[in-house]
Amino acid sequence: MFSTDVQLALAPAATYGRLVAQNPSIPWWRALGRPTLVLLLIAVVVPMTATHEITAGLVLTSAVAWSFVVAIQMAIAAVFVAPASGIGFWRSMDLWFAGHVPYSLWILLLPFLTSSPAVPPYDVLGVSMVAPLVWTSVITSAFFRTVLGKDASTARRLAVLHLVTVIIIVSALGLWAAGGTSATLSYFVRRWVALWS
Amino acid sequence: MVVTVRLLRTIAALALVAGIAIGTASDRSPERELVRSGEYLILAGDFHVHASPGDGFLTPGELRDEAVRAGIDVFAVTNHNQFVAPRLVAWLTPSADAPIVIPGEEITDRNYHLIAVGIHQVVRPGPPVARIAAEIHAQGGIAIAAHPGNAFAWRDDSALSAIDGTEVAHPEHEEKYRRQYLETFARARRVNPHIAPIGSSDVHNTPGLGDCRTFLFVRERSVPGVLDAIRAGRTIAENERGDFFGDPSLIERVRQMPPRGRTDAHQRWRRLSIALAWTGMAGLLLLA
Numbered sequence: 001m002f003s004t005d006v007q008l009a010l011a012p013a014a015t016y017g018r019l020v021a022q023n024p025s026i027p028w029w030r031a032l033g034r035p036t037l038v039l040l041l042i043a044v045v046v047p048m049t050a051t052h053e054i055t056a057g058l059v060l061t062s063a064v065a066w067s068f069v070v071a072i073q074m075a076i077a078a079v080f081v082a083p084a085s086g087i088g089f090w091r092s093m094d095l096w097f098a099g100h101v102p103y104s105l106w107i108l109l110l111p112f113l114t115s116s117p118a119v120p121p122y123d124v125l126g127v128s129m130v131a132p133l134v135w136t137s138v139i140t141s142a143f144f145r146t147v148l149g150k151d152a153s154t155a156r157r158l159a160v161l162h163l164v165t166v167i168i169i170v171s172a173l174g175l176w177a178a179g180g181t182s183a184t185l186s187y188f189v190r191r192w193v194a195l196w197s
Numbered sequence: 198m199v200v201t202v203r204l205l206r207t208i209a210a211l212a213l214v215a216g217i218a219i220g221t222a223s224d225r226s227p228e229r230e231l232v233r234s235g236e237y238l239i240l241a242g243d244f245h246v247h248a249s250p251g252d253g254f255l256t257p258g259e260l261r262d263e264a265v266r267a268g269i270d271v272f273a274v275t276n277h278n279q280f281v282a283p284r285l286v287a288w289l290t291p292s293a294d295a296p297i298v299i300p301g302e303e304i305t306d307r308n309y310h311l312i313a314v315g316i317h318q319v320v321r322p323g324p325p326v327a328r329i330a331a332e333i334h335a336q337g338g339i340a341i342a343a344h345p346g347n348a349f350a351w352r353d354d355s356a357l358s359a360i361d362g363t364e365v366a367h368p369e370h371e372e373k374y375r376r377q378y379l380e381t382f383a384r385a386r387r388v389n390p391h392i393a394p395i396g397s398s399d400v401h402n403t404p405g406l407g408d409c410r411t412f413l414f415v416r417e418r419s420v421p422g423v424l425d426a427i428r429a430g431r432t433i434a435e436n437e438r439g440d441f442f443g444d445p446s447l448i449e450r451v452r453q454m455p456p457r458g459r460t461d462a463h464q465r466w467r468r469l470s471i472a473l474a475w476t477g478m479a480g481l482l483l484l485a
Contacts, residue, residue: 001202003484037481044213044478050254051263052404053467054220054474058259065249065256104482111475114403118370121402122252177252179277179305183322186307 005034009101009135012142019095020147024087031090034097035070041107042066049110073097076165080140080158087147095147099139102132129170137163202484209480216474223466226265229294229457234450237414237431240270241456242423243407244314244341245303245364245397248285251276254402257285257298264296267407268458271423273301273314280319299420303343304329309350310343311360312397315424326356339427341395343367345381346374357385357392362427365443366396366409366436375436382442393427394443396434407459408437412451 008015043063048054074093081092106113106128113128114121137159144155178184232239247253248260255263257274264272274283283300301314306322311329313320315338320329330340341362345351357363365382369375385392396409414431415422426432433443433451441448461467 001205001484003482006483041478041482044217044474046254047259048471048475050402050404051259051266052471053224053263053266054217054470055224056217056221057262059217061256061259065259068250101482108475108479108482176279177250177277179279179303179322182307183277183305 005098005101005104008098009139012099012139013146016095016142016146019098020087024091026088026091026094028090031094031097034094034100035074038073038097038100038104039063039067039070041104042069045107045110049114052111072169073100076162076169080144080162081148092147096140096143099136099143102135102139106132133163133166205480205484209477209484211477212473213477213481216470216472216477218470219466219473220470223463223470224266225462226460227457227462229265229268229270231418232454232456234414234454237416237426238418239451239454239456240413240415240418240423241268241407241458242271242273242411242413243267243269243398243400243409244273244299244301244362244395244411244427245275245312245343245367245399246272246406247276247303247399247401248274248282251279251282252401253282257282258289260406261289261296261298263404263406264298266459266461268456268460269296269407269410270418270456271297271299271413272406273299273312275301275303275312275314277303277305278319278322297418297420297423299423301338306350309345309356312341312343312364313338314341314427315339315420324350326350326353327359330356330359330361337424339424341393341397341427342381342385343397344369344374344378344399346377351381351385354384354388357381358388360385360389360392362393362395362430362432364397364434365394366411366434366440367399368405368409368437379442391428391430393430393432394434395427395432396436396442410435412447412456414447414450 043059046062046066047058077093077096081096113124140162141155141159144150144158145152175181175184246260249256274286276282280302286298286300289298299314302320304311304313304320304322309326313333316333316336320332333340339361342351342360344364344367350356363382363385365378382394396411398405398408400406412433413423413426415426433441433447435441
């Protein structure tokens, strides 16, 4: 009933083991299937969240405007799967994106997460993002162990390195969008002062 | 089992496509009629809007379509200390009937936030406000104090006398902020009698464009016409509760002939389209 990706999110090591054994190599275009689904998800959910509308035009323009998110994810993935062993680069990339369910669920829930008028949306997004970050680290650790054949401690280190990379990139983008470090820090200071005054 | 999964996947894909198709077909807003009051046209504006790329979810083009739904005639794209999204405004397909989109910036300093509208390049933040306002004016733009609460630099009269408008209507959960904006506006009027009352949504990522809005009395429906109305203080602000702020005679004119607000002519179809598209997307993710 549930997709392979959901099964993988719930039991990463066992599912990765089964997938590696099933299909050792795929062409590049098949490896783009999962990233394309992620882009479609963003293109559907972002306008839905921001306008409570869904039209073909909104989906198309959002897909173009937000394609950089998937491009960044693919670039990060490429760095980590490049040293992939026997199963090939594109199959590794495909299996990496099979572990996208935590982020996909978070994106899917954006319209609900931002719907409370009492809490600023970016506060909710910031706090709730911890769940996919942690969950994905469990999945990537299993990926490094099962797909790339790393030992347990190396897999954990690589998973932490991946987590730090994602946090640095997301923080850099957030700081840029918020007007820089000084503006962002002063915003949080004012929020804290307002909260406690 | 395989057949069942394929069937569920197909149903999910069809639901997604049907949702998008219904949403597209029902996205029709009635034609907007210009409201004339004496020698002026009354326009509805929102001069504090965040866009993508930046800290907004929608591109300037998507915001322009949303402005049609929201009953907004003119809005400014104002991201924090950057000018990437406002540059995209020049790429929009020109249309005489479409809402006017003006490039701008929310100049974000640790001591103040200042909206610049009608500029053509980024203005770097820094003290004092009067110098930054002069930079904005040198570019032909106007300067508006953004959500000017007590924590900001707006206790300084020289700052208030250097700017063209102040946000008196801004979406807030707490009454103390609403009071602070009113107090700032009252003080600004004492040192700068023509300062324009401004209502802005400060919208980022949820619906709300034009929830707080500015009504402008313009001589012509154009960017210069809009900026001229703000410089001359021919505006009134409306908050999300429907309270007006500004010159009582102008408020009376808007009350007599209010421009149409947000329209949702096909609410049921819109909700159905959202439900179908979201369910379809969830199905593709979980079952595919």
